Amino acid sequence: MAPRCDGLSDAAMKDLMAQAEKLPISTVVFVVALQAEALPLVDKLELIQDDKPPFPIGMPWIRFYGTYRDLFINVVCPGKDSTLGVDNVGTIPASLVTCASIQGIRPDLIINAGTAGGFKAKGASVGDVFIASSVAFHDRRIPVPVFDLYGVGTRKAFTTPNLVKELSLKVGNLSTGDSMDMSPQDEELIIANDATVKDMEGAAVAHVADLFKVPTIFIKAVTDIVDGEKPTSEEYLQNLPAVTAKLTQSVSQVLDFISGKCLSDL
Ligand code: FMC
Secondary structure (H helix, E strand, O other), X not given: OOOOOOOOOHHHHHHHHHHHOOOEOOEEEXXXXXXXXXXXXXXXXXXXXOOOOOOOOOOOOEEEEEEEOOEEEEEEEOOEXXXXXXXXXXXXXXXXXXXXXXXXHOOOEEEEEEEEEEOHHHOOOOOOEEEEEEEEEOOOOOOOOOHHHHHHOOEEXXXXXXXXXXXXXXXXXXXXXXXXXXXHHHHHHHXXXXXXXXXXXXXXXXXXXXXXOOOEEEEEEEEEEOOOOOOHHHHHHHHHHHHHHHHHXXXXXXXXXXXXXXHHHO
């Protein structure tokens, strides 16, 4: 579990974080938007659902937990919309559940795992699993000096050169927006973000994790090709089950690699 940092000076906080980087990783929180993405992982790791999750009463957020090797694993999902019954996808639910999970679980590491659209022009194919090197938004356009940069909100992911090498994962930038389709304005910013994959949560999770200084990695499996011929939603729904299985397989390989290691070994 990560140390408490409340009330520390910047220098003391840096010192504490440097020390934490040299301790074996113990508590991992997976932020997963869809239950269809989370459940295969929950089954594989034999996690159980927390009937008293560390969240405010009445929230739809769900937590599964258990141990895998020497790791304390938590899978948190933003749950379902109370009126429509669909998963709470997108940046607002992802931010809220990330914030509550950091406060309630105090992870050493956050992993935002999920599906994404990929750009074939940047080398993505359906079923590829990417580790994001950086994340940014593509639908927060604020044409005022400095606010423009704030809107894009580019953040580096925690760097994992050894993990990427060992598992031969693809690496690319991730661009996040609250729409699954892509308007011409979104496209312009996605290109400016030099993104290979596009999702609806990553940069929001990064924003919150950065506030609390929790290292975060992003594992995204490609369900649809954004610059391809097939309509996005059709391709997404068709590929979701098989791609989710690939995501689960990669995530468990990632956990095998992480087990027994410190953050600085990744
Ligand atoms: N564009 C944006 N998001 C997604 C995508 C695409 N082409 N394919 N898959 C996704 C992810 C989002 O992050 C959501 O969690 C979910 O799948 C779609 O609602």
